[in-house]
Amino acid sequence: MTIRLIRPSIVLAAFIFASSFVSAAKPSVARPNVIVLMADDLGYSDLGCYGGEIETPSIDALAEQGVRFSHFRATPMCVTSRIALLSGMPFHRAGGNAYSHSVPLPALLQDAGYRTLMTGKWHAGTPDPRSPELFHRSFGFLSGMSDCFIGADDWFEGDKPFNDFDPGFYSTDAFADKSIEFMKESAEMDQPFFMYVAFNAPHHPCQAPKPLVEQYQARYEQGYSKIRQARYQRQIEMGLIEPTCELAEVKQDARHWNELTLHRQKVEASRMAAYAAAVDGVDQAVGRIMDFTKQSGLDDNTLVVFLSDNGGDYNNGGINQDEKQIAWAPHGNPSSSNGWASVKATPFKYYKHSCHEGGIAAPMIVRWPAEVQRESGTIVRSPASITDFYPTIMELSGAEYPESFNDHQVRSLTGTSLIPLLKNDGSRKAKPDFQNYDFSRAWVEDEWKVVSLYDGPWELFNLKDDRSERHNLASEEPQRLKELSDRWIKEAVYAGVPNASAARLSHQHGWGWHRLKMVCPHLVSLTPENSSELGSTKTFIKLTFNKPIDFTATEGKSLRLYSVSDEKNPIWQASPDTNHSSQGTMELSFDDVPELDPDQAYYFLWDAGWIKVGNRPVGRLNDGAFWWRFRTPVQ
Numbered sequence: 001m002t003i004r005l006i007r008p009s010i011v012l013a014a015f016i017f018a019s020s021f022v023s024a025a026k027p028s029v030a031r032p033n034v035i036v037l038m039a040d041d042l043g044y045s046d047l048g049c050y051g052g053e054i055e056t057p058s059i060d061a062l063a064e065q066g067v068r069f070s071h072f073r074a075t076p077m078c079v080t081s082r083i084a085l086l087s088g089m090p091f092h093r094a095g096g097n098a099y100s101h102s103v104p105l106p107a108l109l110q111d112a113g114y115r116t117l118m119t120g121k122w123h124a125g126t127p128d129p130r131s132p133e134l135f136h137r138s139f140g141f142l143s144g145m146s147d148c149f150i151g152a153d154d155w156f157e158g159d160k161p162f163n164d165f166d167p168g169f170y171s172t173d174a175f176a177d178k179s180i181e182f183m184k185e186s187a188e189m190d191q192p193f194f195m196y197v198a199f200n201a202p203h204h205p206c207q208a209p210k211p212l213v214e215q216y217q218a219r220y221e222q223g224y225s226k227i228r229q230a231r232y233q234r235q236i237e238m239g240l241i242e243p244t245c246e247l248a249e250v251k252q253d254a255r256h257w258n259e260l261t262l263h264r265q266k267v268e269a270s271r272m273a274a275y276a277a278a279v280d281g282v283d284q285a286v287g288r289i290m291d292f293t294k295q296s297g298l299d300d301n302t303l304v305v306f307l308s309d310n311g312g313d314y315n316n317g318g319i320n321q322d323e324k325q326i327a328w329a330p331h332g333n334p335s336s337s338n339g340w341a342s343v344k345a346t347p348f349k350y351y352k353h354s355c356h357e358g359g360i361a362a363p364m365i366v367r368w369p370a371e372v373q374r375e376s377g378t379i380v381r382s383p384a385s386i387t388d389f390y391p392t393i394m395e396l397s398g399a400e401y402p403e404s405f406n407d408h409q410v411r412s413l414t415g416t417s418l419i420p421l422l423k424n425d426g427s428r429k430a431k432p433d434f435q436n437y438d439f440s441r442a443w444v445e446d447e448w449k450v451v452s453l454y455d456g457p458w459e460l461f462n463l464k465d466d467r468s469e470r471h472n473l474a475s476e477e478p479q480r481l482k483e484l485s486d487r488w489i490k491e492a493v494y495a496g497v498p499n500a501s502a503a504r505l506s507h508q509h510g511w512g513w514h515r516l517k518m519v520c521p522h523l524v525s526l527t528p529e530n531s532s533e534l535g536s537t538k539t540f541i542k543l544t545f546n547k548p549i550d551f552t553a554t555e556g557k558s559l560r561l562y563s564v565s566d567e568k569n570p571i572w573q574a575s576p577d578t579n580h581s582s583q584g585t586m587e588l589s590f591d592d593v594p595e596l597d598p599d600q601a602y603y604f605l606w607d608a609g610w611i612k613v614g615n616r617p618v619g620r621l622n623d624g625a626f627w628w629r630f631r632t633p634v635q
Contacts, residue, residue: 043344
């Protein structure tokens with residue numbers, strides 16, 4: 001079998017899959033069609049059936065007619081989740097973008113006699129979705145994000161470029177249209193199909209038609225905490241979470257709504273309205289796809305899975321740019337804030353990119369009228385992982401997993417079939433869940449979890465009693481902490497995770513540290529600590545680096561401190577030059593900060609290039625994608 005790969009230059013090249021697949025005997029009953037509907041950056045609580053206020057009647061109907069999972073985990077990032085789904089194992093274990101230790105699921109299914117179809121966002125490694133040896137029909141784009149109205153130059157239909165972005169084009173609708181077209185063709189061939197629909201919504205840019213956005217504007221003017229509390233109460237009422245499950249603590253990376261200016265409240269409400277409209281659009285597309293399966297007689301024996309690829313997204317944009325983003329127009333990049341991210345993650349801690357529950361817990365629904373035995377609307381509370389889909393679909397297709405592939409040994413799958421959980425008496429033993437993305441890592445086993453962020457200390461949580469990760473038991477159960485963290489290290493070393501066995505830092509950086517390192521890679525520490533609460537209203541400012549400081553050619557650029565309640569007037573600012581005492585050193589301090597108001601949020605802005613570190617000008621700190629925030633204590 002010859003499958004093309006995506007090269008960095010997007011030039012196609014041939015790649016020979018040398019091994020053959022071994023197909024199991026065909027089941028005695030007709031093999032099901034499989035439709036996987038994946039939303040992009042959809043938070044755990046966004047859907048109506050998961051407690052949200054966004055109107056999602058079509059997806060809610062899937063939950064009412066099938067089963068929804070309360071303890072499903074994806075991974076913290078788009079690409080790692082997509083590769084986990086299509087390889088049946090975590091990113092590094094699979095061989096990364098090249099799948100060098102695994103078998104792409106569509107290739108396995110083609111050998112088993114399935115017609116494989118794909119629409120939407122690829123962002124799933126170097127196997128080329130445009131190749132008919134991977135997907136018989138395909139339509140979408142290759143990269144991690146795209147303008148929903150005018151696309152980009154990486155859009156394709158099959159092996160041809162696609163650029164038919166007419167004035168009425170909207171990506172979510174186009175993916176539904178093409179999915180229906182592809183499934184109709186397959187139905188006429190009387191061949192079971194695997195339809196992978198990877199929506200790019202509600203990933204930013206959060207774009208949607210104007211009437212849909214305006215429908216949600218007023219809904220979000222009540223602010224973060226009220227929406228979050230309402231979602232939490234609905235989750236308890238519907239039995240999705242236990243009444244004993246606490247709401248996760250929200251750190252100082254998220255704002256207090258009542259401290260924002262009226263202008264900022266309007267901007268923030270419009271940002272969430274755009275996000276909600278994008279989710280609403282996905283729901284309408286799902287409804288059209290489901291209508292097709294019913295009208296075409298495919299409904300009964302089609303397994304439909306709806307899921308999100310990770311937890312909800314967090315701060316993007318910039319405080320001076322967000323109001324300029326028009327959700328119903330091309331070229332912009334409407335996005336969300338940390339405040340809304342805490343809402344999307346309800347009731348969990350943190351967001352996308354984190355291995356805390358808010359970054360990996362995701363909605364997941366299964367509907368299959370012919371075979372799901374559980375009562376419609378059941379909430380399945382057993383843990384499930386995105387790596388479970390591969391063995392599930394493999395079992396249903398009648399395919400068997402090969403021992404080798406492309407002249408290398410294939411690693412074993414890490415998931416287990418979900419089929420037992422769809423039966424009336426369904427239960428199974430879940431395997432440990434290994435999680436990793438760049439600066440975050442976790443191991444979940446038998447309701448216990450260890451997790452680390454920014455190479456900080458391992459934390460330990462008993463998820464049975466504390467799913468929102470409020471009570472770190474690391475100091476109380478050091479032996480369990482060591483056992484579980486050692487298991488993570490062992491698997492990470494085997495999988496090839498870089499620096500897997502490196503010692504954890506003793507200090508825990510606040511949320512957003514990774515973004516600060518993007519604009520200033522040589523940054524070592526900050527005072528005040530990012531996303532922290534101070535112990536006093538009196539503070540000083542200190543930045544520590546691992547390379548020398550230089551203020552040459554930085555005239556007219558500055559570092560500024562603002563109160564959240566007054567975005568116009570900085571309460572302190574500095575523009576050091578080459579005469580400053582820190583010139584040539586690796587530490588910069590200021591002790592002239594005025595005493596701050598109690599119980600108040602503050603943030604810094606700095607101009608791009610206000611300081612050079614290691615001969616490199618720093619990037620812009622914009623209190624959006626790149627932030628440095630803190631809060632003063634109550635007095």
